[in-house]
Amino acid sequence: MTASEAPLAPGQRLGDDVVDWLTSGTSDERFIDNIFAQMCIRLQRAGIPVKRASLHVQINHPQWLGARMLWSDGMQGADIARVDYDVRERSEYIGSPASEIHDGVEEIRENLARDPELGRQHAVYDDMRAQGLTDYVAWPIYHTLGKRHIVTFATDRRGGFEQAHIDALRRLMPILALVSEIRIKNRLARTLLETYVGPHAAEMVLAGATRRGSGTTVRAAIMICDLRDFTRISDNWPRDDVIDLLNGYFDAMVEPITQHGGEILKFIGDGLLAIFPLSQPQACANLLHAVTDARKAMAALNARNAETGRAPLNYGIGVHLGDVMYGNIGSVSRLDFTVIGPAVNMASRMEALTKQVGRNVLLSRAFAEHLEGEFALERVGEYPVRGFSDPIELFSYEG
Structure with a gap:
């Protein structure tokens, strides 16, 4: 019996074990990219057919605006790519899911299996279709004072995500927001100290000096x-x-x-x-x-x-x-x-x-x-x- 066929306990919803782990099982992990990759692996084990996922965060580092963490099936970690400040002037951003989310859209759902002419037109969707993905969803995740970051999930399952899969992923969003905000702000604090006082002095200050x-x-x-x-x-x-x-x-x-x-x-x-x-x-x-x-x-x-x-x-x-x-x-x-x-x-x-x-x-x-x-x-x-x-x-x- 596979994980997706395993019966749920009475009162348990699909993905509740991942919610529990994200809530109470990540306190010893400093880095959000590791947590994000482990979350995706656990989602698969729970029977949610995630094939690809990404987390886009704004850092406001002196040299770059933010970072994109990309996980794909079979990876134990996530690839991290820096995002330059001029990204919003580039074709890969204009009209992309990220630009729509930043403009205020609360959810993007795209059926990648249908005729491309009937769906959203952007290179990122073409790339995912070329990878055999069939369904895609993106949501904002909110940090303090309404600051928006983005999380996306895609599957290659025939017929795409079921509604139960979408519901389970959506329930993760508030917990992922809290967990990610803590790690991102810890990283931001370290980055700001390194930027303004230097790496050695930053280590001393963070150590309590x-x-x-x-x-x-x-x-x-x-x-x-x-x-x-x-x-x-x-x-x-x-x-x-x-x-x-x-x-x-x-x-x-x-x-x-x-x-x-x-x-x-x-x-x-x-x-x-x-x-x-x-x-x-x-x-x-x-x-x-x-x-x-x-x-x-x-x-x-x-x-x-x-x-x-x-x-x-x-x-x-x-x-x-x-x-x-x-x-x-x-x-x-x-x-x-x-x-x-x-x-x-x-x-x-x-x-x-x-x-x-x-x-x-x-x-x-x-x-x-x-x-x-x-x-x-x-x-x-x-x-x-x-x-x-x-x-x-x-x-x-x-x-």
Whole structure:
């Protein structure tokens, strides 16, 4: 006897065991894609002939609007595809079930076995017909304040879903909404923290490091970068051009830093603060590799800007090494997770000195002594530094 032929207990409705599992059996699973895939497998075991299902959620990540989780018969998990912000301008979205649901439709039911000319016209229906699917249903699932996401189910059963199948799937919607909202908001919280404070600081905050004044002492290479002539640019350029310029500049600088193991702690107008903790192998070498790649990225950016008549951008970088306090600083109601200490101040003063000595990148002796022989440094000399009693020996790096 198959699952679909198994008799139900008195008073039990088709799919009630899946509702029970979704309600009380998913508390140990963090990820909604795993829960969604297991739900579909359990629906099949309960006799509901789901062959394909998808869950579409809006995340509002800085780089993408949301995600689509797609499950098909035989899969133990769900495939996840990111959805770009411009998706609603594309042909695959316009007129699709997703666009109809977002426009307010409460249910879409499509008989895929009938003549395509008699049904809805969209490539997604043609794709499902090509897969041998016979019936399709889509519903919105509602999160707090009416925010809509989408779930869809399709079958290849001859004759499509029965009404009992549809009723069972519909009963899942409120529970799936609750379960998915918890997981999506957990992921969103992590994403927002990683976006605004960096991945390492995000982990510390999520682990409970939220008390003002809490922190640790970290020995790190410190990098401070600043854009030259930004005041003149911001005073004379249109606002949108200034924002576009800054974003291009930060892309050129930040991507190499993160790719080589650095952590961006703060954007300060047109400047940034990053650290490479010495707990990481080859931290100082990684910092200079990042500088090398950033220099190439800036050259490419300037070449693109020249094509539109924009003047080239210049920058200064100060690099020092020392102990910093890494933790929560601020008021009782507004905290910043950052680093402070004399070593940070020194890196800032060194960045300012790049204008005086005419070099893009200045390194302190404390930093240079941690490097091995692969980097060609040039000694610039000793310079007094505001706020420090002794002059500092500086090196430049043009690699």
